[in-house]
Amino acid sequence: MAPRRLVVEADGGSRGNPGPAGYGAVVRDGDTGQIIAEAAEFIGRATNNVAEYKGLIAGLRAARELDPEATVDVRMDSKLVVEQMSGRWKIKHPDMQPLAAEARTVLPRGRVTYRWIPREQNKDADRLANEAMDAGQAGRPWEPKARPAAAPPAQEPLAEPAAPKAGWAAPADLGTPTTFVLLRHGETALTPQKRFSGSGGSDPELSEKGRWQAERAAEALAARGTVQAVVSSPMRRTRQTAEAVAARLGLEVRIEEGLRELDFGDWEGMTFAEVQQKYPEDLDAWLGSAKARPTGSAESFTNLTHRAGVARDKIIARYAGKTVLVVSHVSPIKTLVRLALGAPPDSVYRMELSAASLCAVQYYADGNASVRLLNDTGHLR
Incomplete structure (x- = not known):
């Protein structure tokens, strides 16, 4: 639990x-x-x-x-x-x-x-x-006042990490920002078929094409020469992708549990159309609310946002002012991007994130965040 x-x-x-x-x-x-x-x-x-x-x-x-x-x-x-x-x-x-x-x-x-x-x-x-x-x-001790019970927040403002402060750039005295280079893992056998593949499924490894994509990402990142640390989800496909890059850069891979993919429960291995046919009501609920969970799963997008936000903060604390390659999955990466933008939960359904694509977000000491890149696949052409 x-x-x-x-x-x-x-x-x-x-x-x-x-x-x-x-x-x-x-x-x-x-x-x-x-x-x-x-x-x-x-x-x-x-x-x-x-x-x-x-x-x-x-x-x-x-x-x-x-x-x-x-x-x-x-x-x-x-x-x-x-x-x-x-x-x-x-x-x-x-x-x-x-x-x-x-x-x-x-x-x-x-x-x-x-x-x-x-x-x-x-x-x-x-x-x-x-x-x-x-x-x-007044010469007396503080005593708690009787207060009426608060109504549950309409849009659960505390159900996820606070949105970063708005702004294009931070003042110079805030120092060097911490940069996340967000890399989605390469393809597995399930990726081309667009099958749900979360943290509760078969944990597939990279396919031959996925390994090729990881190598291309490694080449591109090595050429840029800016990555100073590598952090990965514990899933096999992300570890394999991270290890390919880390080997090229001469770095070690640090595992962060909070970066794992959403648990899709009974939907694991199914296509969207198959889920729509078998679990239409559950799918509609999931698409309509961040609190809804896939059939048989104990995890909603709200839960994922909690742990992704904690993982983000832990990485920022450990690697303040550095450029960190964060290797993860579709849902956590989209969530980190939307939190940086201060966008609503359903915005994740409006983002495209290809296999082995790159995104980049910079975090400043005052809470500013700046999305610098989204779904870059130039290194795969």
Whole structure:
């Protein structure tokens, strides 16, 4: 069973910086977006940054109390805390170092990811921090207020990673972006017949043509000379494609489970027409909602978006400022592209992604993303 996913939103503030300070944090269910825990506290005289770190620690602890085995997506509007905890910025201030070290001990590092969000998307944590400061300055402890249960979000805004901040280019002081060169695997015997081939099927290997495509991709990428790391889905066809490129570049292949293809359940190995004939209602539901699952599958596009977003953030944290070849499948690659564009879930049905094609996305430190390439097959001609 996949671990439960929780979302922590945290914030802190200081009225004077330094001055009277407090923090707030909420924990949301990763599937419904419902707030399931709150924490806030007045911490006396402190800076904004100290209060923000205190809020992070409180949010992580609340998530651990709910489920110590959960994966946690942390979302904060403090670029400093997000970049430092992601390992992209050094922690130089002596007040920050012990707080960051404490935050890292709450949950295993591999189960926590960090993402910057705009302040307007962090209103609940900000509200709690201000409630705590108001209470502290009035000489009383913060107490949670009775609040009406929130209605489930109409378009599940927390059911997927936040869309990147809009913009064509990031300011120069944000440094070198992290570039994903997204390579779809080469053909298998199922590809020309357009049969569903996910993570729950036969795990086919590359066909002769697929191996040729992988070699052509390797030649093209070696000629460009920009790839500094190779990360692949665990499926056989992606590993074979990645290994062909990595061998040409003198690099090792790192496996990332979150990059695997969607599980198509009972549809595995079938054509679209065969699924339409045998499971027409299930297919219509799947095409109409990101929450719907293929017949016999436990995974929807919403589920895939969760894990693809986590995988993306892990790769960015590990290879900040580098160019990474990410070898994956149709659904994860289309999902990463649509998230970079801030496009709706059904946009994946409007993208063409050929076997062994290349896409490219750049990610900047402030949350900007720029799609640089889509479905390039020039190296196969």
